[in-house]
Structure formats: structure tokens, C-alpha cells
Amino acid sequence: MQTRPAIPLNIAALPKVDLHRHLEGSLRLKTLAEIARNEGLDLPSDEDQLQSLVQLQINDPRTADAFLAKFQVLRMFYCSPQIIRRLTVEAVEDAAADNVRYLEINFSPAALASVGHFPMAEVVDWVLEAAIEAAERQDIGLRLIAGVNRHEGIDLAEEVARIAVDHFDRGLAGLSLAGNEIDFPADDFEGVFRAVKQAGLHVTIHAGEWVGGNAVRKAIENFGADRIGHGVRVMEDPLAITLAKEKRMPFEVCLSSNLMSGVIESLDEHPITQMMAAGLQVTLNTDDPGILNTSLSNEYALFLTHSDFSIETIKGMILTAVQAAFIKSSEKKQLERELIEELF
Numbered sequence: 217m218q219t220r221p222a223i224p225l226n227i228a229a230l231p232k233v234d235l236h237r238h239l240e241g242s243l244r245l246k247t248l249a250e251i252a253r254n255e256g257l258d259l260p261s262d263e264d265q266l267q268s269l270v271q272l273q274i275n276d277p278r279t280a281d282a283f284l285a286k287f288q289v290l291r292m293f294y295c296s297p298q299i300i301r302r303l304t305v306e307a308v309e310d311a312a313a314d315n316v317r318y319l320e321i322n323f324s325p326a327a328l329a330s331v332g333h334f335p336m337a338e339v340v341d342w343v344l345e346a347a348i349e350a351a352e353r354q355d356i357g358l359r360l361i362a363g364v365n366r367h368e369g370i371d372l373a374e375e376v377a378r379i380a381v382d383h384f385d386r387g388l389a390g391l392s393l394a395g396n397e398i399d400f401p402a403d404d405f406e407g408v409f410r411a412v413k414q415a416g417l418h419v420t421i422h423a424g425e426w427v428g429g430n431a432v433r434k435a436i437e438n439f440g441a442d443r444i445g446h447g448v449r450v451m452e453d454p455l456a457i458t459l460a461k462e463k464r465m466p467f468e469v470c471l472s473s474n475l476m477s478g479v480i481e482s483l484d485e486h487p488i489t490q491m492m493a494a495g496l497q498v499t500l501n502t503d504d505p506g507i508l509n510t511s512l513s514n515e516y517a518l519f520l521t522h523s524d525f526s527i528e529t530i531k532g533m534i535l536t537a538v539q540a541a542f543i544k545s546s547e548k549k550q551l552e553r554e555l556i557e558e559l560f
């Protein structure tokens with residue numbers, strides 16, 4: 217399976233927008249090896265040996281569990297505020313190096329706080345400060361999204377939601393629901409998401425990734441989702457398609473992620489083509505560039521390789537992502553103007 221086609225220069229040069237990128241899945245292998253060595257972690261400090269623990273390998277089972285297992289290893293690295301800041305800065309720098317001009321980073325305060333038993337509110341401060349400073353240095357637009365996992369329970373989600381609301385408008389624009397969709401349905405979290413939405417935050421729900429389109433409908437109707445993370449199985453549910461079209465609901469599609477986590481068998485069979493043909497609002501994103509060894513340019517190159525679409529379609533998708541960004545409409549207009557000038 218070809219997951220790293222040569223990236224055409226015209227794709228690398230496009231100014232891009234990434235709305236779905238997890239901080240914990242965006243770490244540099246070289247940095248992780250250095251942390252393992254310097255902090256004396258019970259992990260290999262050799263990049264080659266570390267790679268199979270933190271990056272999905274071609275021989276790994278293509279399952280949600282195998283994917284989520286990498287995050288369990290990655291949790292061991294967040295041992296100090298300095299490391300959390302450094303990893304955040306590097307994630308922003310890597311996006312900027314790929315010509316991402318507007319980036320939303322999704323991070324799990326609980327994951328980053330776990331090893332050092334740090335107060336989650338402080339972790340959120342560290343990530344926000346480091347990310348905002350890095351984005352200013354790189355001259356790119358940025359917002360952060362606090363994430364909660366289904367499998368980590370409602371109490372933790374409520375605490376993260378409270379902290380997210382406290383940090384609203386300080387660079388933190390939304391709350392997301394991720395995690396194991398198969399064994400932990402989203403229903404219990406409805407109230408938490410309704411409440412943050414009332415407080416002005418945006419909401420994005422991972423849904424219709426490992427389970428069917430019904431989950432997409434629930435995310436829209438019950439959670440008030442502003443965007444759907446993945447949502448690729450929407451095509452199995454005609455009612456969900458109709459609802460998503462009515463609401464002009466943006467989908468955060470991530471090709472390599474879907475392939476490597478077993479959502480699809482092959483990229484040629486990815487439903488993105490049908491989603492676009494159905495008139496859905498489709499954006500392309502990285503999900504976890506570190507774990508998947510990908511970049512946004514690589515995702516666009518894969519899209520072109522495995523579909524009949526052209527670079528003109530990609531330009532339209534980038535502008536769709538601008539409209540779906542968790543920023544004020546005046547900022548959207550400004551970003552759109554800047555990108556259109558370069559894209560066309």
C-alpha cells in the first residue's frame with residue numbers, strides 16, 4: 217500500500233489549513249528519542265527501536281485498539297512543563313514547515329497531565345502559551361481544541377470542559393470528543409457538550425469513524441456538533457447524509473488515519489469521493505502526523521493519487537476548511553482573502 221507518494225511541488229507550495237491534528241500524535245521521533253534518553257525513561261532511546269512503539273507500522277493490526285495503543289506509550293513522554301512546551305512548539309513548527317497557514321491543534325489535557333500528575337488547568341496554560349508564541353513566530357493562524365476521550369469517563373470530561381470554558385478566548389476555541397467509539401458510545405457526554413456550546417465554545421465530535429452513520433446523526437442532533445471528526449461512514453446512512461447537507465456540516469477527513477486504523481481497506485475504496493459527490497463539506501487533515509508518518513501535503517498527494525480529482529478540487533477543499541474554522545467570521549474573511557490571493 218502506497219502511503220507516501222512523491223509530493224508534487226505544487227501541493228507542497230499550497231497554503232493549507234489543518235483542522236484536525238492531535239498534539240499527542242504530532243511528535244517528532246528524534247525528539248522522543250532524546251527525551252527517552254535524557255529523562256531515563258523505560259523506553260528505547262534509539263530512534264529505530266522507538267519507532268515501532270510510537271508510529272503505526274505496516275505490519276501492525278489495522279484496528280482502533282492498535283492505533284490507540286500508540287497514545288498510551290506517548291503518554292510516558294510528558295514528564296515536565298518544559299517538555300510539554302517543547303512538544304507543542306515543534307508541532308506548530310512542523311505544520312508551518314508544510315505551509316499550513318491556519319492550524320487547529322487538538323490536545324488532551326488529561327493525557328498531558330497524567331505522568332507528572334500536573335494540574336490540568338496549568339497544562340492547558342502551558343500548551344496555549346507555547347502554541348500561541350510559536351504560531352506568532354511562524355506567522356500562522358492558530359486555535360486550540362481541548363479533547364476528551366469517551367473511554368476516560370464522564371467525570372474527567374466535565375473537568376476538562378470546565379477548564380476549557382475558563383480558557384475560552386485565550387486561544388482555546390473548542391472541545392472535542394475522541395477515543396474508543398466501538399465500546400464507549402457518546403450518549404453520556406451530551407450534557408457536557410451542550411453546556412460548553414452554551415458557553416460559546418465550538419464543538420467537534422469524532423463520529424462515524426469506527427461505527428456507522430447513525431453516530432454522525434447523533435453528533436449533529438444531540439451534541440450540536442459544529443464539525444464531525446472523520447464521519448466517513450456517513451455514506452452508510454441516507455438520513456445522516458441529508459442532515460449533514462442541510463446543516464452544511466464540515467467533515468474532517470484524514471486518509472492515512474482511516475487506512476492505518478482499519479476504517480477502510482484501501483485508499484482506493486475511501487468514501488471521500490462519494491462524500492464529495494454527495495455535496496458534503498469535506499476538508500482534508502492529518503489527524504496524527506507523528507503516529508502516521510504523514511504531513512498535510514502527503515494527505516493531499518494521496519488524495520490526488522487515489523481519486524480522479526485535480527489540484528483545483530484541493531484548492532476548493534482548503535477554502536471549505538477556512539469556512540469551517542473555529543474563528544470569528546471577520547477572521548475567516550481575512551484568512552480567505554489571503555489564501556485566495558495565493559491559491560488562484
Ligand SMILES: [Zn+2]
Nearest residue numbers: 238394445503
Ligand atoms: Zn482524531
